Amino acid sequence: MSKKNILLLCGGSGTEHEVSVVSAKFLEKNLKEIGLYNVIKVEIGKPKTNDKTFRLVNADGSLGEAVEINSHRQLVGAKTKEDIHYVVPCIHGPPGETGEIQTYLELISLPYFGCGPEASLICFNKVTSKLWFNALDIPNTPFEFLTSIEDAPKAHKLFDTHGSVFVKAASQGSSVGCYPVSKKSDLDAALKNAFTFSEYVLVEKMVTARELEISTYEFEGKVHASVPGEINCPTAFYSYDEKYDPNSKTTTEVVAPNLSTETIELMRGYAIKTFKALKLRHQSRIDFFYTDKGEIYLNEINTFPGATPISMFPKMMENNGHSYLKFISDIVQKNIL
Structure with a gap:
């Protein structure tokens, strides 16, 4: 009987692309050590671009042909057609930790490792x-959340109460879009920068x-x-x-x-x-x-x-x-x- 195929996804379109690729090496090593499955590795997108293409990762680590997961639970490309029996979405940030990949996998009834779409989001x-x-x-630390820069007075009030705050883009990981603010004159700039990374911004008491x-x-x-x-x-x-x-x-x-x-x-x-x-x-x-x-x-x-x-x-x-x-x-x- 032939081995079943595990699809290992890595990369992603977010700022943590490179970290995801490194993590995937650890997952790949462990999945191969199990010894029961074929591991097919696919990298999503390219660092610091809007590219969201799925590409096979060759044995030497180079990127190969573009592929996609179809509704028949197959990985297909110009030269590729493989049944997929399980997915490990090793992606830090979007589209993994945001639940997008999981939503599609749920739609086609393809089992996967990790949290579901709602918990992820x-x-x-x-x-x-x-x-x-x-x-x-x-x-958890006292906080306010901002839906636009017009909500800045809420952040200023929190600063006045606590003397220093942390400004965080709501939907980023690995401290991206995060700014410690200990001088009130720096607060507005931090808020504006955070809004370039996310539609919502969290401001919390610094501890x-x-x-x-x-x-x-x-x-x-x-x-x-x-x-x-x-x-x-x-x-x-x-x-x-x-x-x-x-x-x-x-x-x-x-x-x-x-x-x-x-x-x-x-x-x-x-x-x-x-x-x-x-x-x-x-x-x-x-x-x-x-x-x-x-x-x-x-x-x-x-x-x-x-x-x-x-x-x-x-x-x-x-x-x-x-x-x-x-x-x-x-x-x-x-x-x-």
């Missing part, structure tokens, strides 16, 4: 995420806090949350460059030090509650702030966390006693056509 939009956190009584992350995932029928890991960024702002530049001075700790058992369990409880309430699926990385006053704030949810050499999600899962290879193998085996 809710979590990718920082405004809707915060509204959900409030509805679930999960603590001095540790940045903690929890791997939250399904394993053998149960939702698990790792102990928090920590991001140690030498600058005041964990920017895109600090996250992904090879020369970044940022360090990570798989187990955040000096946290009480009570704090750890409270954060893990928030993570699991959020995972279940928002109907997340398979995996997520849930990020928190922890202040020197002992305040816990849920910051954001990543529905397709990074899997680069410095990424925390697989490391925290492994530290939690679960093999990433077994995790993804079990999900694929239970859901593949």
Whole structure:
């Protein structure tokens, strides 16, 4: 019997294209180690362009012919016609974390790894995420959201109340379109810049806090949350460059030090509650702030966390006693056509 085909998608049309390509190498390695499937890799678009073409990735890493997924669950191109039995949409940002790919896969009944379209879209939009956190009584930083630059007075009022704010484009990842503002004279420029990245802008109270992350995932029928890991960024702002530049001075700790058992369990409880309430699926990385006053704030949810050499999600899962290879193998085996 011939092996079934897994389609590994990467790239995307957003600002995180390159990071997605790196993460896909990690996913490809694990999918091939399972040993039961053919892995067909496709890259979407090109960095910093509006190109959204799907292209086969050749064995040497070069891009090959243009292809598409048809309604018969086949990958087709001028020289290609392959049945697809499962999809891994390894895409950070659009069109993966925004739910667009998942919506199409649902339409043609093609099973896939990760969260569904609605959960993806809710979590990718920082405004809707915060509204959900409030509805679930999960603590998060005070905020206002702007639908246009005409709402700027709301941001100024928040600044006056707290003395400094964070301006964030609502629908971007990896700190793209995000600006720490500690001088009121810089606020309007930050708002205008954020609106170039998104139709909605979130403005929230800036807090001095540790940045903690929890791997939250399904394993053998149960939702698990790792102990928090920590991001140690030498600058005041964990920017895109600090996250992904090879020369970044940022360090990570798989187990955040000096946290009480009570704090750890409270954060893990928030993570699991959020995972279940928002109907997340398979995996997520849930990020928190922890202040020197002992305040816990849920910051954001990543529905397709990074899997680069410095990424925390697989490391925290492994530290939690679960093999990433077994995790993804079990999900694929239970859901593949």
